[in-house]
Amino acid sequence: MDGTLLILILGAIVFLGAVGLVIIGLQSPKDEDPLGKRLAEFADSGQIATLEQIELSQPFMQRVVYPVARSLGSLVLKFAPQNAIQNLTVKLERAGNPGNIEPTMFFAFRFFGLGLGLIFFFLSRVAPAGSFMIDKWPLFALFTSLFGFFMPDLLLSSRIQRRQKEIRNAMPDALDLLTICVEAGLGFDASMAKVYEKWENELGRAFGRVIREIQLGKVRREALRDMSDRLGVSEMTSFIAAVIQSEQLGVSMAHVLRIQADQMRVKRRQRAEEEAHKAPIKMLMPMALLIFPSICIILMTPAVILLIKNSAGVR
Incomplete structure (x- = not known):
């Protein structure tokens, strides 16, 4: 070699x-x-x-x-x-x-x-x-x-x-669980701890980190904002802003969580519909480059073979 x-x-x-x-x-x-x-x-x-x-x-x-x-x-x-x-x-x-x-x-x-x-x-x-x-x-x-x-x-x-994407898809269900826990009498921190205990996903781990930071002495408002910055998800940013504002104004936390959960569910449905509308466009290139040539080969091969045989017979 x-x-x-x-x-x-x-x-x-x-x-x-x-x-x-x-x-x-x-x-x-x-x-x-x-x-x-x-x-x-x-x-x-x-x-x-x-x-x-x-x-x-x-x-x-x-x-x-x-x-x-x-x-x-x-x-x-x-x-x-x-x-x-x-x-x-x-x-x-x-x-x-x-x-x-x-x-x-x-x-x-x-x-x-x-x-x-x-x-x-x-x-x-x-x-x-x-x-x-x-x-x-x-x-x-x-x-x-x-x-x-x-x-x-x-x-x-x-x-x-x-x-x-995983965090966006998990947010509506997580907010539903937060709402149920808050309405049952748990505090917001304890409700986040429940989400962390129940779900082994990225959102649950993010809530778990917030809980640990609060236990170490960080103010909850700062811990939530830091989580929003770490995740970089617009839906999470709006959710954290609503939670902080409700805490400052004294609005019912359960009511805010329910509204946020409904909004997140609507956004998730809209994202699914958007992906469904994009599917035909994404399928166009594979069909044009892979499926249509294969169909043409299958349909035209017998005719080409017959044409070659006829040409050989004429000669």
């Missing part, structure tokens, strides 16, 4: 491995605590965990990848604009901070993907003439750099959209 071809294959494997590490880092569950789980196992068995056992109990991402990413990210942050760091912090919060990734690690992942493209470009410069697809290596290096640099940001934006 040509040596340059082997280098290209190894480079592709490294690139795919880097992409896999980024995806695993962004999609790893936030609430999972393998270290705490392992320590609990040692406590149940009565054994004393050594420092080496504690370190080895951590996943490979936390033991090896994250420390290297933090070091590289810290170097990158020294030259990054403060605005970009703040925007990235907001994005990570709105995505639910997947895998507890810090801004330093996220920047490191992006520049690591960019560095892979530079490695391919360097190999294209030093490879001997006549190597396998040597003329395509610079183009492949450019594609690798762009893909590796922008792919983490695209994954993060996609996760933000999925999380916000």
